[in-house]
Amino acid sequence: MECSSCSSRSSSSSLLLPARPSSFRVPHSLVPSKLRPSKSKLHQRLSVTRACGQDRNDSVDGFSILPSKLFSQEAIGAEYGEGFETFRQDGPMKVDVDFLNERLQEGFLKRIRYAMKPDEAYGLIFSWDNVVTDTRTMKMKIWKQLASEEGKEIPEDEHVQRLMLYAGADHVLRKVLLWELSESELERLKSRLSQLYVDHLVKLRKPIGGLREWLDAVSRSGIPCAVVSSLDRISMVEALDRLELKKYFQAVVSEEDGMESIAHRFLSAAVKLDRKPSKCVVFEDDPRGVTAAHNCTMMAVALIGVHPAYELVQADLTVASYNDLSVINLRRLFANKGSTFMDMEKQSIEKSPPKRKLSIDTIF
Known part of the structure; x- marks a missing residue:
């Protein structure tokens, strides 16, 4: 029986998850070897099953259902507009940076609201490791x-x-x-x-210093937040609950979303927050994450920690802790940028007026 959390999906979430297999299962031993799912597909299916609260054991049918990307170095992704492919009822759909920036344009009512409350137009995306909690x-x-x-x-x-x-x-x-x-x-x-x-x-009890105060400030300003991780959704939500941060995050991108690179996770978070990538700010502590954010046309705020400040110079803003931040910093990040801040600027050259031709008139 399918759980209610999986049956009631929003339209944005359904874009990011592949089609769920049927609840009817044939015994593994009776399936011909050529028709058996690959290990990666089975792992993905088991992760979705685990998200619904089932099969909490460490392995099923000999395959591990533990998060598989915790200690792996993922690709940066989104180079030259590269995106990810997702499946809908009408067929596969390619989701890339340009598509999302165009598709997630604000409507008339949103433009009015953002004109009165400009901070709400932004979206904040936090990586899990060393950004939300010290791992x-x-x-x-x-x-x-x-x-x-x-x-x-x-x-x-x-x-x-x-x-x-x-x-x-x-x-x-x-x-x-x-x-x-x-x-x-x-x-x-x-x-x-x-x-x-x-x-x-399960032993983690404290977030990064200053994070809770920073999330309080952005919450009062109405700025939605998302957290991305390679953990499974259940572990992620339970950890946020223990850290007393769950109420601050409107979206969670976890292993069940099936993203193949760092940038894909950021794009997935932007979709779930209903914000254009070019209006999102990524909080990272790794130069690779900063590069992925820029590939997605997002701003990047880097926290000094594992990597020293000189390795994070490509970030739009580098801070030692969240205590150095204020909401006005977000406005300054986007000042004079607009929605096309990654586009090449064209120099406008004013045309000089044509020179007047002098002539001598002779009267006979």
């Missing part, structure tokens, strides 16, 4: 616990530990820690990392 310490504890379980040690070198915080698990295990692993062992350790992340997630 650096948690990730380091996870790596040390994994090393202890495998009878190994984590180097104390600061550069190595910094790489472990934002590089993909494949790169860390093979190139940074130099562990000799087979493909099966690598998959086992990546699954274990995800399991440890979910286990440690």
Whole structure:
């Protein structure tokens, strides 16, 4: 039986989720091997099932249903207008940056409302790691616990530990820690990392310093907010509830949305907030996230943390904490930009008046 949260989808959310499989299931052993779904498709189906509150076990039919992108380095995405493809009843539809900027234009009534309350025209998108809550310490504890379980040690070198915080698990295990692993062992350790992340997630009780006060300020101004993560939706909502931040976010982009890159998540959040990408501000702590935001024609505010300030210079605004921000900063970000701030500016050259021709008239 399908849960009510999945049956009552808004039009924006339905654009982002692929068609859900039928509730009728044939036993896996009776399905011919050629017709069996691939592991990735089965994983996606199980994630949707888990979002509806079913199958809360760690695995089903031998496939893990843990978040698969927690320790992976995702593509930036949206280069040169690249978007993502979603499915509707009338067929597949390509969603890209230009399409959303044009499709999500404000109507007449919204333009009047935004003229009176300009702050409401913006949308704020927050990444989860080190932007909503400090996961650096948690990730380091996870790596040390994994090393202890495998009878190994984590180097104390600061550069190595910094790489472990934002590089993909494949790169860390093979190139940074130099562990000799087979493909099966690598998959086992990546699954274990995800399991440890979910286990440690329930221990988080505090958001990033100053975030709650900042969200209070933007909430009073009527600015909608979204949070994006590679976590599954249930874990995400439960974590926000424990941090007492759930009421501030009108949209959540999680693993169930099936986005393949960082930029796709930002675009998905813009759709859920009903805001044009060019009117959204992304809060990130990673240069890759800043690049993804700019590829989506979004503004980017970078928080100094894992990456020092000199690595975040491409951001539109760099701050040490949320205490340095005010709503007026958002207005200044968009000042003199307009909806086409990524377009090339054309220099207007005034035409000089034509020169008068002098002539000498002779009277005979």
